Amino acid sequence: MSRLLEGRVAIVTGAGRGIGRAHALELARHGAKVVVNDFGVSLAGEGTGETPAHEVVAEIEAAGGSAVVNGADVADFAAAEAMVRQAIEEYGGLDILVNNAGFVRDRMLVNTSEEEWDAVVRVHLKGHFAPLRHAGAYWRTEAKAGRQRAARVVNTSSGAGLQGSIGQATYSAAKAGIAGLTLVAAAEMGRYGVTVNAIAPVARTRMTEGAFDTSAMALPEDNSPVVAWLASEEAGDVTGRVIEIDGSVITVESGWAHGPSRDNGARWEAEQVGPALRDLLAAAPVPEPVYGTTL
Structure with missing residues (x-):
């Protein structure tokens, strides 16, 4: 195995x-020292009392690596800060x-409760923001002190x-919010030596099993391996990208981009909008279908 990440310190939520x-x-x-975070919850985000992170740390140590357990709720702002601090105090820094942390409470839109909405958005979106906010502050401080890290x-x-x-x-x-957050963080944090990318992984996991046939996933x-490379110093010229991974296929997602446009030269009148917009839509690429729809 290569030592692509030798001496680097990682947090994985x-x-x-x-x-x-x-x-x-x-x-x-690949040589990284890893803070293994897991809050120990069920697929629906409910506490289970289990500590699967300890098993992962034991497996890493048995293979000769170095890892520590962190049990923080990543959407808890103070706990996320403490997690970042743990990596710095345990291993002398963070790179x-x-x-990755998340869970699902799938429901058709009109059946979704406020509690379900809040819970899922909290763990996924705030659970990305909070660790990124505190890690970013650390990397900014390091850069301003002349100790810029090749952070990923x-x-x-x-x-x-x-x-x-x-x-x-x-x-x-x-x-979708995470993809948007990735773009903004990449633009803001590049000056501190930080690259920010996102993956869209496809895999047979607790989230997908039971929802549909996962036998071919x-x-x-x-x-x-894509994550390991993006986490390396070698990947310093790649930032602000979303990469889908589906087995042996990796795809760079193009995301939202400006398409056909028309300048009316003055304020649009409502009766002018329909013909103009229909012309523009005819010239624009057809959106990819939403998963689960039929063409």
């Missing part, structure tokens, strides 16, 4: 199971943040956030 666990193991195999952030979006998914309005909205660990 939601790393007790599934894709997060695979990321933590992959980063450690990599992989935001890998966020976790989803095809549901990029194309939408029937029955997953809340999850799709949160994952990739395994969680199939996504992790």
Whole structure:
């Protein structure tokens, strides 16, 4: 195994199971010291009392690596700050943040409760913001002190956030928000030596099993080599990108972009809008269908 990440310090959130666990193991195999975060919740985000992060740390240590457990709720602002501080105090710094923690409460939009909306948006979107906010503040301080680090952030979006998914309005909205957050963070934090990218992983996990046939889906660990490379110093020229990973296929997502436009030269009148907009729509690319719809 290469030592692509030798000497680098990483935090991986939601790393007790599934894709997060695979990321933590992959980063450690490439030489990173890893803070393995997992709050220990069920698929629906309910407390279980389980501590799967300890098992991941034990596996990393058995393979000769170094890792520590963190049990923070990543959407708790103070707990996220303490998690970042733990990495710095334990290993002397922080180079990599992989935001992965999340859960689902799938429901058709008109059946979604306020509590379900708040819970999913909190863990996915605020759970990305809080660790990124505190890690970013640390990297800014380091850069201003003349100790700029080759810092890397890998966020976790989803095809549901990029194309939408029937029955997953809340999850799709949160994952779309993460893609937007990635773009802004990349633009703001580049001056401090930080790259910020996102992946849209496809894998057979607790989130997908039971929702549909997952027998042909990739395994969680199939996504992790892309994360390891994005976390490396070698990837310093790649930032503000969303990359979909589906087994052996990686795709750079193009996202929202300005399409056909028309300048009326004056304020549009309502009766002018229809013909003009229909012409523009005819010239624009057809959007990809929302997952779960039929053409």
